[in-house]
Amino acid sequence: MRAIPPPQLTFNDVLNTCVGSISCQTLTQNINAINPQLNNSVQDFDTKAATADLFQIQTFTGNDDAVVTGQVTKAELKGLYTFHMVPARKPARQYYDQIMMQAPLRICPFCGFGQVDTLDHYLPKAKFPLLSIHPNNLVPSCTPCNKGKNAGIATSKNEQCLHPYFDLGHFINEQWLFADVIQTTPATIRYFVRAPGHWNASDQARVNSHFDDFKLANRFSIQAGDEISNLRVELDIDFQISQQAGVEQALLKKHTVASLQHTNSWKTAMYQALAASNWYCSGGFK
């Protein structure tokens, strides 16, 4: 999980640009007529996001043809995003691209290793159509995080995964992601969450939800497997020079470098676990 700066975009700029590319006059009028409702919804999102209370926003349960507010249907609100913000030739695509670029090196903030290639609706547009083009609801994401996210909508504070624009501070700076070394050939890494005991119960639950929602145990383990196979030759040289102590030193150094960059990355947890494993450092790496 990585925090990234929220897009410095004004909702009404995005909305007006999307509406400006609609060719149907009636739809343009209908959407302009619900501008107050859209702005209320966006303000409500921002207020609740600041206190991690987005789960309180009511879902829209109607189908695509159902009217959400005024004379605008769910399909038409979703269409603002799909037909007027995503396509490359639409003027509002500039905002889509700007949000994508919020992720440094285009690394997905949810998992911390995937390549950003889409925008994720933190609150899905199918259930929250009024928020379909709200910049703060759009987070750059890799496809596995976007598509693989458990479909359930959070119904309590505890079930909410972390939001990269709003969940900062201790979620980023204090370690909650850890790993164990499993004595297999080659070694495998098992990831788990252990939130700091001084956190409140809902923050502790939320990092677990984040870890489960994005299926990070399995995905991190696969990343680690690849890294471990690359380590074998390098650690063998360290071992020949200074035996177990040399391997431990090399791994501790890698752990320090990784943890200075990201406290809760698969790499930080992996190197921490490897350096602490007597079995691995004394020859398990071979």
Ligand SMILES: [Zn+2]
């Ligand atoms: Zn991802």
